[in-house]
Amino acid sequence: MTCKKKLARNQKDTNDDMINLVDNLNQEDDLKYNRRAFLKTAVGTSVALGVATIPFSVKAMLGIAEKNYERVEIAKLADLPQGDSVTFYYPTDKDPALLIHTVNGDLKAYNSACTHLMCPVFYEKTQDVLLCPCHAGYFDVNNGHPKAGPPQRELPLIEIEVDKGIVYAVGRQYRHG
Amino acid sequence: MGKKTCWGIIIATIIINVIMVQWTVEAYYGREYKSILIYSGVSIVSAFIALLVFLQWRKVEYK
Numbered sequence: 188m189t190c191k192k193k194l195a196r197n198q199k200d201t202n203d204d205m206i207n208l209v210d211n212l213n214q215e216d217d218l219k220y221n222r223r224a225f226l227k228t229a230v231g232t233s234v235a236l237g238v239a240t241i242p243f244s245v246k247a248m249l250g251i252a253e254k255n256y257e258r259v260e261i262a263k264l265a266d267l268p269q270g271d272s273v274t275f276y277y278p279t280d281k282d283p284a285l286l287i288h289t290v291n292g293d294l295k296a297y298n299s300a301c302t303h304l305m306c307p308v309f310y311e312k313t314q315d316v317l318l319c320p321c322h323a324g325y326f327d328v329n330n331g332h333p334k335a336g337p338p339q340r341e342l343p344l345i346e347i348e349v350d351k352g353i354v355y356a357v358g359r360q361y362r363h364g
Numbered sequence: 365m366g367k368k369t370c371w372g373i374i375i376a377t378i379i380i381n382v383i384m385v386q387w388t389v390e391a392y393y394g395r396e397y398k399s400i401l402i403y404s405g406v407s408i409v410s411a412f413i414a415l416l417v418f419l420q421w422r423k424v425e426y427k
Contacts, residue, residue: 223425229374230418236381237411240388244404247397302393340393361395 256346256358261286261296264352270312274299277345277356283307284345286354289328290315296345296356297331303338317342330364370421377414381407 196203261275272287277298285299287310297317299308306321316334317326324336331342346358384407391399 226371226374226418226421229378230414233374233377233381233414234411236378236385237407237414239385240404240407243388243392243400246392247400247404340390361393 256356258348259356261347261354261356264288264294264349264354267354272310275356278359284356285310285317286345286347286356287317287328293329294347294349294354295328295331296347296354297326297342298345298359299342301338302333302340302342303336308342332364365417365420365424367421367424370417370424373417374414374421377410377417380410384410 194201194203196206256278259275259277261277262273267273267286267288269288269292270290272285275284275286276282277284277296283299284296285308286294286296288294289310290312297308299317300306301308301319301321301324303319303322303324306319306324308317308319308324308326310316310328311318315328317328317331318324319326319336319338322337324338325334326332326338326342327334331344333339333341341363344360344363345356346360348355348357384403388400388403388407391397391403
C-alpha cells in the first residue's frame with residue numbers, strides 16, 4: 188500500500204522504516220552486554236570458583252580430621268539373630284549407625300545416613316541389601332558401596348570387634364573398599 | 365599473548381575450576397584431607413592465572 192504523503196527514504200525528513208531502524212537498538216544494553224562484559228564475567232566466575240574451595244582447605248588445615256575412636260559396646264551377639272539389625276550411634280550421638288547380622292551370618296556396621304540426602308538406611312533382609320526408602324537408594328551390605336539409585340558415595344564403615352559375645356565399635360573409615 | 369589465546373586460557377580455567385570444586389567437595393565428604401588441599405590449590409592457582417591473563421587481555425584490548 189502506498190501513501191502519497193510518505194517521503195521516500197532518500198528524501199529529507201523521511202520517516203521511512205528502513206531509515207529508522209536505528210531506533211530498534213538499545214544503546215544502554217549494547218554497552219552493557221558485549222564480548223568485553225562476557226569475558227569479565229567469565230574471569231569473575233573463574234576466580235569465584237577458585238575462592239569457593241578455600242573454606243574446604245582451611246577446614247582441612249585446621250585439623251577437622253577425626254580424633255582417635257573410642258571402643259563402644261553396640262549389642263550382645265546373642266540378641267542379634269541372622270537377618271536382623273540394630274541401630275546405634277557412633278562415634279557421636281549425632282551419627283546414627285546400623286549393625287547388621289546378614290542372612291549369610293556376617294557382621295557388618297555402617298553409618299546409616301544415606302550419602303545422598305541423609306535419610307536413614309535400613310537392612311532389607313529379603314534382598315540382602317541396605318535400602319534408603321526416600322529415593323530408592325541401594326547399598327551393598329558387604330561393602331557399603333552404592334548399587335543403585337541416587338547415592339554416589341559409600342556409607343562410612345564402622346570397624347567392629349567381637350569380644351566374649353559382645354560386639355564393639357572401634358573405628359570408622361570414610362573411603363573404603 | 366593474543367586476545368584469542370587469552371579467551372582460550374580463561375575458558376580453560378573455568379572448566380578446570382568447575383571440576384576442582386566438584387572434586388574438593390567430594391574429597392571433603394570423604395574426609396580425604398590431603399586431596400582437599402591439592403584440589404583447592406590447583407583451583408586457586410587456576411583462578412590466579414585467569415586474573416593475570418585477564419590483565420594481559422585488557423592491556424591488548426584497550427591499547
